Amino acid sequence: MRALRSVLTTRGMAFFLSGILLFLAGVVLGFRDITRFGVLLVALPLISSVLVRTRKTRMRIERHTHPERISVGQDAHVTLSFENVSTSTTPLFLAEERLDYVLGDRPRFVVGRIPPGRVRAIDYAVRSHLRGRHHLGPLGVQVQDPFGLANRHAVLPGTAELVVLPAVHPLSSNRQPSAGVGSEGEQAHLIALHGEDDVTIREYRDGDDLRRIHWPATARTGDLMVRQEDRPAQRRAVVLLDPRPSAHGGSGASSSFEWAVSAAASVAVHLCESGYAVHLVCAETVETTRAAETMTADEIL
Structure with a gap:
């Protein structure tokens, strides 16, 4: 009975129990028509559950995100492709994409029948208020019979990863970096003291x-x-990020650590654009000995 409940919908269980009651009432009261109708009500959910369980289809799922890396608060568009790799047409089914909670509500959509060898694509958008690496998928599907009496749940394997970068705020400067010999700035001052070489x-x-x-x-x-x-030495800058929990307060996107990450990213990007050789010192770069290496803005983010 428990296995039957997992297959039948609420409508299917109502049909099944009503059929049993009508069958018993028809036998007790001697009404054959009521008995036949009860047998029909019992048989319909059972036949539907057998058809739903025995019908096998195979699909290949692919996910493509554009862009692959986004900033906090930016939208990413995901294209979900369904390819029917079986020899029969897929039934109508309900699909639900399983996402990390920070990406918002799980998108649900009804996918029509897909002939063998054909592909159907569905687009949806996600947005995150928290940086990090977030998973897209796997995909949960629900198949029902035409009468809505039985259904089958399955999880299609396959996931994708969406990288959410910290928010980078533009920083202004009262003095622009030098563009070469003769312009104002620190580089021109260095050349004036030591010559071009x-x-x-x-x-x-x-x-x-x-x-x-x-x-x-x-x-x-x-x-x-x-x-x-x-050649004159290149200007260098060191950006330090303290990841210790004891040094920060709050939790989630509003924590002081997330604010520090956003501030460090904004400063590092500004320095890279200004021509500085930037070194990032944090727990990860110290462990991998990359703190001594010059990093680009993309590597820092």
């Missing part, structure tokens, strides 16, 4: 270019001296 003098070595011989130094020392030219 930072020049040092050393002794001549075999293989050195003769065009780099520094004749005044050669005349002064009596030995061949050459110029060794070094």
